[in-house]
Amino acid sequence: MQQKARFAAIIAAAGRGERAGAGLPKQLRLLRDRPVLTWSVEALLKAGAGEVVVVIPPDQEAACRAALGPLPARFVAGGASRTESVRAGLTAIDSAEVVLIHDAARPGLTPAVIARLLAALAAGAEAAAPALPAADALWRTDAEGRSLASVVRAGLMQVQTPQAFPLERLRAAYAAAPADAVFDDDLAVLRSDGGAAVFVAGDRRLMKLTYEEDLAMLELLMGGETCVGTGFDAHRFGPGGHVTLCGVRIAHERGLIGHSDADAGWHALVDAILGALGEGDIGAHFPPSDPRWRGADSAVFLRHACDLTAAAGARITHVDITLICEQPKLSPHREAMRARTAEVLGIALARVSVKATTTEGMGFAGRGEGLAAQAVATLDRPRL
Ligand code: MG
Numbered sequence: 346m347q348q349k350a351r352f353a354a355i356i357a358a359a360g361r362g363e364r365a366g367a368g369l370p371k372q373l374r375l376l377r378d379r380p381v382l383t384w385s386v387e388a389l390l391k392a393g394a395g396e397v398v399v400v401i402p403p404d405q406e407a408a409c410r411a412a413l414g415p416l417p418a419r420f421v422a423g424g425a426s427r428t429e430s431v432r433a434g435l436t437a438i439d440s441a442e443v444v445l446i447h448d449a450a451r452p453g454l455t456p457a458v459i460a461r462l463l464a465a466l467a468a469g470a471e472a473a474a475p476a477l478p479a480a481d482a483l484w485r486t487d488a489e490g491r492s493l494a495s496v497v498r499a500g501l502m503q504v505q506t507p508q509a510f511p512l513e514r515l516r517a518a519y520a521a522a523p524a525d526a527v528f529d530d531d532l533a534v535l536r537s538d539g540g541a542a543v544f545v546a547g548d549r550r551l552m553k554l555t556y557e558e559d560l561a562m563l564e565l566l567m568g569g570e571t572c573v574g575t576g577f578d579a580h581r582f583g584p585g586g587h588v589t590l591c592g593v594r595i596a597h598e599r600g601l602i603g604h605s606d607a608d609a610g611w612h613a614l615v616d617a618i619l620g621a622l623g624e625g626d627i628g629a630h631f632p633p634s635d636p637r638w639r640g641a642d643s644a645v646f647l648r649h650a651c652d653l654t655a656a657a658g659a660r661i662t663h664v665d666i667t668l669i670c671e672q673p674k675l676s677p678h679r680e681a682m683r684a685r686t687a688e689v690l691g692i693a694l695a696r697v698s699v700k701a702t703t704t705e706g707m708g709f710a711g712r713g714e715g716l717a718a719q720a721v722a723t724l725d726r727p728r729l
Contacts (some may be wrong), residue, residue, distance in 0.1 A: 359423025
């Protein structure tokens with residue numbers, strides 16, 4: 346574990362990434378609902394990086410900072426080329442034995458790749474990089490794209506990032522290179538100073554986002570599995586002048602009886618989320634016998650379900666709530682309930698559905714004894 350504390354990371358994110366489309370630099374585009382840049386910063390910090398320096402276009406600091414939220418990373422203004430940008434990053438690193446240089450456009454960074462790089466350096470390598478053998482036939486072409494000659498594929502590697510170096514060795518290589526020299530990557534800088542690298546097994550998920558379709562491909566590669574949970578709840582009508590459903594207070598001649606605010610819609614939803622996580626039911630997490638939950642705002646329960654979701658590395662992709670009653674009429678409040686639910690869950694409005702129906706006078710809801718709610722939650726969870 347001591348090894349972990351001694352590495353720093355530089356993320357090159359100064360490219361404009363115009364080929365990747367959507368008018369946004371690719372480091373700010375969303376991959377599975379999170380900005381591309383966030384993925385690499387988080388992976389490096391989780392793997393134990395003591396310091397992460399992100400080299401960005403000078404005019405994008407506010408946007409990049411907003412993308413990272415509370416993640417601790419420092420921003421440094423990049424230069425005209427990747428080489429110049431990494432040089433700026435190397436100057437900004439405080440202290441570390443090892444530095445990993447990574448491209449922001451490769452968000453599929455895994456702890457296993459980082460561990461392989463650190464292990465290679467610990468074993469005495471001068472530099473290490475993840476690489477995959479070239480899989481397709483390779484051809485040299487002329488200026489018109491006509492085939493000239495096939496290239497022998499054996500021994501050709503597709504090299505990814507992060508590339509790992511003892512910090513002072515890479516600094517020395519950059520110092521030895523002409524100030525205006527431009528290199529394809531940092532192994533090339535080291536090579537120009539007489540150094541050599543070893544390659545460790547790369548990862549298909551480290552693909553570089555280059556073309557518009559790459560983001561969709563990576564979404565699939567990094568996909569988890571879909572888990573669905575269902576929930577049901579009912580509360581009895583009693584004295585009062587309003588009901589609270591999906592976080593919205595709705596005037597009514599009667600209230601709902603319950604230990605908390607009796608928000609049947611959100612209680613069903615909490616159970617649906619807990620169900621998808623295999624985490625029991627709302628009563629197990631918030632016993633009705635506990636005086637802390639008397640009259641409680643059910644947003645507390647829903648946020649708890651969200652926290653458990655995040656702790657499982659999962660995300661809520663969709664929820665669908667059906668409220669069942671004759672009165673009050675819920676359709677005028679449906680959009681407000683939907684918006685409030687999306688707000689508390691912290692997901693897009695399009696991922697939330699709230700519906701209302703009656704039972705045409707049948708059963709306890711039909712007789713107006715109470716109301717019921719059912720919910721379905723769909724979660725995307727890391728594969729077990
Ligand atoms: Mg309930």
